[in-house]
Amino acid sequence: VAGRACPEGASLNGSLPRTVAAVANQGVLTFDLAVPCEVFGYDRSDIVRPWYRFFVVAADPPPLRTNTGFTMDTPYRIEDLERADTIVIPGWSDTETPPSPELISALQSAYERGARLVSICIGTFVLAATGLLDGRTVTTHWRHADQLQQRFPKLKVDPRVLYVEDGRLFTSAGTAAGIDLCLHLVRLDYGYEIANTVARRIVMPPHREGSQAQYIEQPVTPEALGGGVKAACDWALRHLSVDITVKQLAREAAMSPRTFARRFREVMGLTPHDWLLRQRIRLVQRYLESTDDPVELIAEKAGFGSAATLRHHFQERLEVSPLAYRRTFRASRGPGDPRAGRGPAHL
């Protein structure tokens, strides 16, 4: 794990707007480019002022033809990157097309003057070409992780995470993980509550971890789980409200505790107890969002021994108290919001 340094630029001083630029090349992946457009480029000044300034830079002479066949134009060029303090490289056209020398040096000098560099999906290949990622922990789309590691041996490629924050360098896995990463940046800039509100606006589950977490584990698909581990997880999810020990889980998985702990780590990327806690907190979030139950009752229903224990973990992981979480979640449920009313919160 790369340095445990505090997130840099964790909060916005005064009211200077952050300026975010996304870079598109010929053949850019439509969805990946749309991610920063949606998160940063959409005017959200009704949530907080000032919102970001955002523009799209053409790395090739426009018009640019996207990978889905339509063309687009933008007045901004590589030299405009010097005005950005966050630069996003969304899914580049492909892993074979190297960035131009101008783009490389623009990225290098942006980094030197303190800008944050962000990549989505195979955009990591572009950042890697600048040399700035050498020795850093990074990620990319799982299908290209091996290729990235081979081409840039100095990187520490971790294909198991949704995104990685390493100093001012941010990389994310396949397409949709880019949304998580962009929301993470919003959280660094504006705090958890604002990021949460944005997540709700774009109908993303707001269950992400606190800002000190450098790694966000990828949600594993049940199919990817080893047999016994999956059985234990299923069992645990059905019994979340009662006390569960790792020893019991091991029994459900038909393994010794030691082997179970090892298998679990390999498959899930975190320890059994940590996973359990996460599931419980997610359940608590759902209750807070969709009921008026007191925290004591929720603690009981989610398998926490006491409300104090629940508050402790909730605050630590989400950096908000349970009641504050409920308040912001409900206060921002306004007219026009697709989740108005009292629908069940999704997992």
Added chain:
DNA sequence: CGAAACATCCGCCACT
């Protein structure tokens, strides 16, 4: 909040 009791995790190592 802190202290004390308790659970978990992980390197180590012996064993199959």
Added chain:
DNA sequence: GTAGTGGCGGATGTTT
């Protein structure tokens, strides 16, 4: 020799 298993114990984290 290699690969996987599982017990042990101390550091670390959790719960009361």
